[in-house]
Amino acid sequence: MPVLEVNHLHKTFGAVTAVEDISFSVEAGEIFTIIGPNGAGKTTTLEMIEGLQMPDRGSVAFGSLDWKRNADQIKMTIGVQPQSGALFDLLTVEENLDLFASFYPKATPTATVLEMINMTDQRNKHVKKLSGGQRQRLAIGLAMINDPTVIFLDEPTTGLDPQARRNIWDIILKLKGLGKTTILTTHYMEEAEKLSDRVCIVDQGKIVSLDTPAALIDRLTKEREVRLSLMDGEKAAEVTEQMALLHPAVVRANREGPTLKIWTTQPEETLYDLFGFTKDRGFRVEQISIREMSLEDVFIAFTGKEWRD
Amino acid sequence: MNGAKQFNKMFVAQLKMMFREKQVWFWNIFFPIILMVLFMIIFAGGGDDDFKATIAVSEPVQTAASEQLLGQLRQVPVLELKNEEPISKEQGLEWVKNEDVDALIILPESENASSLQLIVNMKNERSATTQVVSGVLDKFIQQANLAAAGAQPVFGMTVSSVTSGEDDLKYEDFLLTGMIGLSIAQGGLFGMVDLVDMRRRGLLKRLRMTPARMGLYGLSSMLVRLMLGIVQIVVLSLIGVYGFGASLHINIFSLAIAFFGGALVFNAMGYLFSSFSKTIEAYMGMANIASMLMMFLSGVFFPLESLPVWLQPVTQALPLTYFVDGMRDGLIYAESVTNGAFWLGMGIMALWGVASFLVGAQVYKTKSISEEAR
Numbered sequence A: 001m002p003v004l005e006v007n008h009l010h011k012t013f014g015a016v017t018a019v020e021d022i023s024f025s026v027e028a029g030e031i032f033t034i035i036g037p038n039g040a041g042k043t044t045t046l047e048m049i050e051g052l053q054m055p056d057r058g059s060v061a062f063g064s065l066d067w068k069r070n071a072d073q074i075k076m077t078i079g080v081q082p083q084s085g086a087l088f089d090l091l092t093v094e095e096n097l098d099l100f101a102s103f104y105p106k107a108t109p110t111a112t113v114l115e116m117i118n119m120t121d122q123r124n125k126h127v128k129k130l131s132g133g134q135r136q137r138l139a140i141g142l143a144m145i146n147d148p149t150v151i152f153l154d155e156p157t158t159g160l161d162p163q164a165r166r167n168i169w170d171i172i173l174k175l176k177g178l179g180k181t182t183i184l185t186t187h188y189m190e191e192a193e194k195l196s197d198r199v200c201i202v203d204q205g206k207i208v209s210l211d212t213p214a215a216l217i218d219r220l221t222k223e224r225e226v227r228l229s230l231m232d233g234e235k236a237a238e239v240t241e242q243m244a245l246l247h248p249a250v251v252r253a254n255r256e257g258p259t260l261k262i263w264t265t266q267p268e269e270t271l272y273d274l275f276g277f278t279k280d281r282g283f284r285v286e287q288i289s290i291r292e293m294s295l296e297d298v299f300i301a302f303t304g305k306e307w308r309d
Numbered sequence B: 001m002n003g004a005k006q007f008n009k010m011f012v013a014q015l016k017m018m019f020r021e022k023q024v025w026f027w028n029i030f031f032p033i034i035l036m037v038l039f040m041i042i043f044a045g046g047g048d049d050d051f052k053a054t055i056a057v058s059e060p061v062q063t064a065a066s067e068q069l070l071g072q073l074r075q076v077p078v079l080e081l082k083n084e085e086p087i088s089k090e091q092g093l094e095w096v097k098n099e100d101v102d103a104l105i106i107l108p109e110s111e112n113a114s115s116l117q118l119i120v121n122m123k124n125e126r127s128a129t130t131q132v133v134s135g136v137l138d139k140f141i142q143q144a145n146l147a148a149a150g151a152q153p154v155f156g157m158t159v160s161s162v163t164s165g166e167d168d169l170k171y172e173d174f175l176l177t178g179m180i181g182l183s184i185a186q187g188g189l190f191g192m193v194d195l196v197d198m199r200r201r202g203l204l205k206r207l208r209m210t211p212a213r214m215g216l217y218g219l220s221s222m223l224v225r226l227m228l229g230i231v232q233i234v235v236l237s238l239i240g241v242y243g244f245g246a247s248l249h250i251n252i253f254s255l256a257i258a259f260f261g262g263a264l265v266f267n268a269m270g271y272l273f274s275s276f277s278k279t280i281e282a283y284m285g286m287a288n289i290a291s292m293l294m295m296f297l298s299g300v301f302f303p304l305e306s307l308p309v310w311l312q313p314v315t316q317a318l319p320l321t322y323f324v325d326g327m328r329d330g331l332i333y334a335e336s337v338t339n340g341a342f343w344l345g346m347g348i349m350a351l352w353g354v355a356s357f358l359v360g361a362q363v364y365k366t367k368s369i370s371e372e373a374r
């Protein structure tokens, strides 16, 4: 039975349609990621689920609980890290946790939370003096202070450096280890791929696609872009391009001077065969690359649009 | 349930936050102290205990009326005559020029002339002393006129302004209590900036995601403010009494009522400003305007009598006027709570508080929380 069910949520602000008919359900223990560009409606969707905004239409149910009848009960079973962080800057890390703990009838001991977010050493530091990553960790700590079953994290890693980002991933995975259900939003495909059980891509308030990361990437990686630069001039590149186009896995190719761009459904095999060809002809290869797939590609593939920020 | 625990934690947390915010100390404690000390030094004549203006009186023609006026002038407690007998106008002008006296009063120049002249040094034209002397003289003339018209027997008047009526009320006492009132009022007017800041940073929204009781949060924050107010009273009083020789006659009941009432009213006004303010700057702008207007129109630094008559209706409408009055009732007049005027003042002040709160609450209600923290 799903812990969270969202049905046909709609929300408009004046002329702006922020959320248009979003539905999904989340199973216990899942990490469910909502990914989309700025203004896609991620925060608005979360806030409607968290009971902070009234949807224009649609419904939200936590098991058998809903906001109309069981607001207090829901508040006790969920934990929220809002996008804006929202910490008491003049209190220390531990004082923040203590204060939030007092709001709930039962709370996780602060020492346990401090350990989870790896901030035991900084517990007496004023929040004002924390780094961005530490602030974000504390915000997550506050979201877990009431030992919730469902945790909402709104862009916990945006603006952090790779190391700080990885620290946050560790915490999220630890939460999963504890059997928590996590609903996460992000801009980073890599993050979604690494953490999520399922990914929901949204754009302009609508769900573009919803599946496991493996399935999404699978659909995407049907074609990859391979680049090849030759040291022996345009003529060599031209011959190689003609050769490549004969390969069964190659969909199309183009050439700019000595550099070839080849789109192929089987990059390894294509490269293997091309290297065989260049070696036979005695062409020297200067550079090769297989372009990494990014959220942009996912987005472009599913919406047919450029990534807008 | 866990209300008491929650309240405790909220209170302690807000107390700590207040302690750690340097701005709070500066604006609520140091700034009022500096302001008070400056005013004390400039206007109280540096340790001269009683407020006294030294004047000279010239009597161009000696008539029955002028003799009577002279006799009465001698009895006004705050006016000290430099010369026992009237002097010539020229001599008086000389004294004014040399600042030997604060003012020269020239009695009617002839038998049927009825105007008094007040001459002060140009340099001091706008000084507190001039204001007070002219205020006193004004009152004095009114009374004399009444008497002359037969509305009252002879010149048996009491000059009933704050500055001259209360024999043992010194400017130090007056200023000290005015400053206490002003700083408590400002604490409320400016203090609600916290609310704007919390809303701007999404903290209000964050609290609403928890089962925290917002009412308790508000209550604990109010309690912290009241404590700050008590600190203000104590610190300013100590400096006023020991540093400048002010003396207090306290009635604890009227003081408590004026203090709690005033703190609530000015916090309610701050709350109203906060409901209109999207940014801290907008809030500070409103609070500054309100505070500046009231500061000079509510008898904080100088008696209301020294303000032009046409301004009196304005001052009579401002809540700070009644708050400062109430605080003076409790701190220096030891006025008991049975006094009707005290309650009238508190009532007018409370109207401001109730109206501000109701309007503020209404504005908050019509605003959606989704507008917060973006």
Ligand SMILES: Nc1ncnc2c1ncn2[C@@H]1O[C@H](COP(=O)(O)OP(=O)(O)OP(=O)(O)O)[C@@H](O)[C@H]1O
Binding pocket: A013, A016, A017, A018, A036, A037, A038, A039, A040, A041, A042, A043, A044, A045, A083, B370, B371
């Ligand atoms: N209170 C509001 N008033 C007006 N417009 C709003 C409001 N809240 C959201 N919007 C608009 O709704 C759309 C969705 O906003 P939302 O914050 O949900 O996007 P998001 O996906 O969270 O973006 P980001 O990645 O930048 O956080 C945006 O166009 C935004 O401008």
Ligand SMILES: [Mg+2]
Binding pocket: A042, A043, A044, A083, A154, A155
């Ligand atoms: Mg967002």
